[in-house]
Amino acid sequence: MDLEIGRQKKIVSICETQPLTVKGLQHLLESTDDLRFGAAHASPAEWMVSPEADKADVLIIDKGLGATTVLDALNQLPAEHGTVRSTVPAVVVWGMSVTEAEALRFLQAGAKGIVRKSADTTTIVSCLRAVSQGRSWMQDSVFREASSLENQIRTDLTSRERQVMELVEQGFKNREIAQELGIRPGTVKIHLKHIFEKTGVRGRHGLALNGLRQKGVISLLAS
Structure with missing residues (x-):
């Protein structure tokens, strides 16, 4: 009906x-x-x-x-x-x-x-x-890839890596992240490499999508 x-x-x-x-x-x-x-x-x-x-x-x-x-x-x-x-x-x-x-x-x-x-x-x-x-x-x-982060333990990340990850999730580019944190763009790339290795996500788009999901x-x- x-x-x-x-x-x-x-x-x-x-x-x-x-x-x-x-x-x-x-x-x-x-x-x-x-x-x-x-x-x-x-x-x-x-x-x-x-x-x-x-x-x-x-x-x-x-x-x-x-x-x-x-x-x-x-x-x-x-x-x-x-x-x-x-x-x-x-x-x-x-x-x-x-x-x-x-x-x-x-x-x-x-x-x-x-x-x-x-x-x-x-x-x-x-x-x-x-x-x-x-x-x-x-x-x-x-x-x-984004959904695979559901079971990832963020304590595996260092405090700096968590900061970088959160800024990527907000849509920041590498140079903007460097300015925000007062570090070099090359250092941001190194942090991202470690984040990808620890989370199993290959790209920043996966991280950004995960950020949208985590925020509901x-x-x-x-x-």
């Missing part, structure tokens, strides 16, 4: 070029009691000028349209859509593959969810449901 009494279903729209994928999403949403399909368009630009743009609570954007297209949409939505209604839709980026560097850029630009197209239906619904409720969400298989900005679902 539809939840017409008490609360309305959240509307999910999508920017996707594959009709079969759109049909699959529509069918999936029909099986839920709190989400419903809105509309499909070939690009974010097309969606923004559509009559449906003022109705969506969640907007899925296919990363296959290009990382630049996704980032442009995330930057334009507050300006373009905010004039139509007081809030903008929560954006979920999905794709066959998403690198940690791309994921971090999407999240920093305002994306609320990131999930693989190959995820099972339960995972996809969990993502859409979470962002429709105002939470941020990401699939942990996309960020395997985003949540992970195992997959």
Whole structure:
């Protein structure tokens, strides 16, 4: 039974070029009691000028349209859509593959969810449901290295290494970290090398994503 009494279903729209994928999403949403399909368009630009743009609570954007297209949409939505209604839709980026560097850029630009197209239906619904409720969400298989820090013991790090790690998690670059701590950029690189060795993370994007998760900005679902 539809939840017409008490609360309305959240509307999910999508920017996707594959009709079969759109049909699959529509069918999936029909099986839920709190989400419903809105509309499909070939690009974010097309969606923004559509009559449906003022109705969506969640907007899925296919990363296959290009990382630049996704980032442009995330930057334009507050300006373009905010004039139509007081809030903008929560954006979920999905794709066959998403690198940690791309994921971090999407999240920093305002994306609320990131999930693989190959995820099972339960995972996809969990993502859409979470962002429709105002939470941020990401699939942990996309960020395997970042999620691996869950069980790392930070006492293995020296106090200076912990300082460097925390600044990386905040998005500081090496030169900025050096200025903040009063050390040389080369020394920062040495500290990062030790941090990567001790945590098992290969890059700073993993550390930054972990920082967002540790602060409760985003949540992970195992997959």
